[in-house]
Amino acid sequence: MNVRPSAIVLALALTTSAWVASVGFVPELLSSRASAADAVAASLPTRPEQIAFDPLAFDPPAAKDFRHVLPDGTVVYLAESHEFPLIDLSITFKGGSSLDSAEIPGLASMTARMIREGGTKNLSPETFDEQLDFLATQASVSAGGTFSTASMNCLKKTFDESLALFLEMLREPAFDAERLATTKARQIAQLEQRNDDASDILGREWRQLLFGAEHFEGSLPTLASVEAITPERLSAMHKQIFHPGNMIVSVSGDFDSTEMLATLEKAFANWERGEPVADPPVPDHTLTPGVYHVPKDIPQGKVAIGMRSITRDDPDAIALDVLNDILGGGGFTSRIMRSVRSNEGLAYSASSRLSPRVDYPGEFRAGFESKNPTVALATKIILQQIADVRNELVTEEELETAKQSLIETFPRVFESKPQMLSVFVSDEWTNRPEGFWQTYRNRVQAVTAEDVQRVARKHLDPAKMAILVVGNWEEVAKGDLDGRATMADFFGGEVTHLPLRDPLTLEPVE
Amino acid sequence: MQSVIQKRMVSAGTAMASMRACRVLLCAGVLGLLAAFPASGQQVEVEEFTLDNGMQFLLVPRSDQPNVVSAGWVARVGSVNERPGITGISHFFEHMMFKGTDTIGTRNPERDAAYRAEQKRLRDAINELVWTEQYERFRRGEINDPWDPANDTADLRRLRTQLADLIRAQQGRSAAEAIADVQRKLAALEEGSAEAKPLMEQLESLQKQQAEAATIVKDEFDQVYTKAGGSGMNAFTSYDLTCYFITVPSNKLELWAWMESDRLDDSVFREFYSERDVVHEERRLRTESTPTGRFQEQFDSLFWVSSGYSWPVIGWPSDLNSYTFDQALEYWNTYYRPGNLFGVLVGDFDPEEAKPLIERYFSRLDPGTNKPAPVVTLEVEQLAEKRMNATGDVPPSVEIRYHTVPAGHADSYALDMLAEILNGRTGRLYKGLVEGRGIAAGARASSDTRHYAGLFSVSGQARGEADPDALEQAWYEELARLQTEDIPERELEKVKNGVAADSYRSLESNMSLLIQLAFYETLVDWREINETPKKYDTVTAADIRRVANTYFKPTNRSVATYRREQ
8 A cells, every 4th residue: 555645736737747746657567467356356255245244233312311301390401522622402383384374374484584584683684684694693483384493503602692692592483574575476476386396386286186275285385375474473473482481402512511500500591481282183185096297388298196094103114114115215226226227227206205294194205207108107106116016025134124224224213413303202192102222223123024015005096196297197097108198097187187276376377 | 415505605695696506517616615724724644545557536534524534536538628629528438437337237138238239330330320320411401401200211110129129138128018018918807817828928938038148237336335325326528537436334445446447447337228218308407498598608718719628528419429439448548547547535444554445446547548538629819709598498697707827726716716706695796696796686606717727607587667777787886996996904814714704614524525525636736725725815905906816807708698578
């Protein structure tokens, strides 16, 4: 081994010789190198299976080792890490879009956004932003479906100042009228783009097919709902979500835990403590199986195939996870990717995903994108793959690969400190059963091919699925050049043509 | 990687139409966004060594994230090394590298090689016919696309069918349709029917015949890693480099060395012909089915005149169909030899154990005899403003671009800082265009410095009744201020604080550090990761004013406007 010669100085004039300079190529040595290389190769294992690995012991961390409770009852998770002079603080609040009324979908999201953008009782939005940026502190507030999050990341040396600004923002947002007008105008500009990208159309129509337009998972803001947002409505939503009675805190980074607890206790003092918000509403919509289509003139159809599925704590969850890994969740080793992309070259991405929900059954969704004429063929192949896992046992080799992958990558669940804490916070909020992670690998190991088939039969049924296509229907319906499949092959050729909808009102457009 | 970029960019408002989220095909320069360290900050300690065959390695042991190592290697080749006729071949190689060797991906290397030789013969014959007869018919206006199978002549159709049959046989799907047919008949029978037995026998014979023909073990490369706990396996191709990476458990480092040195030693370009369909779908996905993809591609080609940056990384469609096995082999022997490669390891490992392991496995690579040809064509000087006015299903927006300097150029640091001054919630674009004039939904700037040349881009999306022209004019007004007034001291300090803090943030993830080292080492030198922060810290208000005057001249700009089709 020799150390590489000194660095190349890079400038335009030198680029022509950069490669030669960097490697120091000596042609006369080549022939001897080649034979030396052959000798080396001869001593190596001929197959990867011949390599012996040292065991890697990993015990999942236990939440209780990181959990603290402040005197006021606020739960705080702490994890020190001193590699970089940074501190990352995150507060998770229960409730998000789940609290939106039917009249104003998107209110929780806008509330979160305006807490961050609208200034505080004492600081104008501009001053607030300038102060935070000067400290090089990042702050963000966002509302998801069932939880909202406020996060702050700062240098250790600016923690006290940053925390003061961050909590002032969370506790006393001003919802500045001028900023609200700007933010609304920006959101409307975003709504206007709703039909530009076919993937966006696919996503929103899919959620409505599964959860209905009334439920928060399917409902969408319109021009009218954005315009109906007022500082008073933002205030009311803020009051409901963002208080200590409804939050769990996590902090990771370069600090001392004892000091941090004292700092937080002081910082949260006199913050009015309300009640935790209610659990999210359960959707009362039922999916009507069949083929659906939305028109969009693009060379490639975008497709989703699936149905409602299980809750997170369903006893079949782990077996279904293994099944999904084999079927379409495991990348190149999964059947959908192999058959649609690798064997047939019909798509760049083709996969399936299982997304359980905590409070009500979630969804199973397979999908791909393919040139319009081969949409039907790829759909047929995926439905066949689903039928196959119902009708026949998966092979031992597939089962072993899927299980090993879940087991071997398990430590990555807890890889970084912020990630580990977010698992603990989420588990506490959602009452994840005790010992879930400690027994996880054993339960994966116990899954059999018969289990996989049983859960496939129970939870995946092509006859109960929807097939949603966004694309040029004339080309899609005809099918491929070789006549291997057309859209008439599914649900007796019946199709529900959904209209493209006005991006601002969501009313059908002709 | 993406998240690191977004962290810094998120406050600039709505992501511009011009920002394409590319996972595998990384098109944007990253140095300006990821770089930087405070002058007093900690250094990235890299252990560097080079094998006798010329392959260089960068090792960064760190233990804050226990049990995992992010591991990767880079080929110093990208689309800039291509030429018309083979555009996109660098990216196509990225796909080929996952298709196996004589050991991985086949149960019978000899018979598999015979399949490949026959496929090559057929495809060369197809290409010859298309390039001559079909291109001639196309020139005469008889057909609209020489490559579309719908326009095939009888000869072409026969060859294409033969090729497809061979591919299916190699994959073990030669009898797939016949088998499905028998299975359907079986399923339709009543239980205990006398017809079942002959059908079962027929089925078994078909399956046996099919299995005997097959030589491929599909996606075995992926399967070996998956089973061993590898995750996030992927690769990307950029203008200047191609990078392959994965995260493995710490105890599987030897597996990584085995797998990567095997594919560098012995890739056989299996599925060379069928994989093109996948790349065409990738092109449809990324370029042709996105609101601005094809416009962006044309704007790139309008912007660059003589430079190799003028064609898309994914390649022109006709070239995707055209490149031959022989061209690929030459590319391989030139750019995928150890003297043109380097490896990077970041994570929980002991360098004293890793080094002998690396030496043991990667020394098997033959240095080869082809030297990569230097890229000699320089971009010619731009003489006049260029414009592209596009309409379509696109948000109304504008992008203004200027030719600047390559990565590592003395002016690149001031240009990076200038982009930071423009970006963010307190940046000049947000204050001037989004808030002040109230004409933009979002706006951002980026300094994209590559190995051979660079560009600076300002883009914005209009809101309300505002026209893209108004955004363009507003930028010129902001620019005039930058050219005539020094940046106030506090504003410069704010940006320097942000850049310094971001430098730590960008190092937190192993994979992010790996990818930064990949870019630094290819574009300049890996030591830049420690030098750049100091250079940012010395940028003055006068430097910024000077580069704003030097590069942002009307004759050096290209402008794209996008308007919604009414």
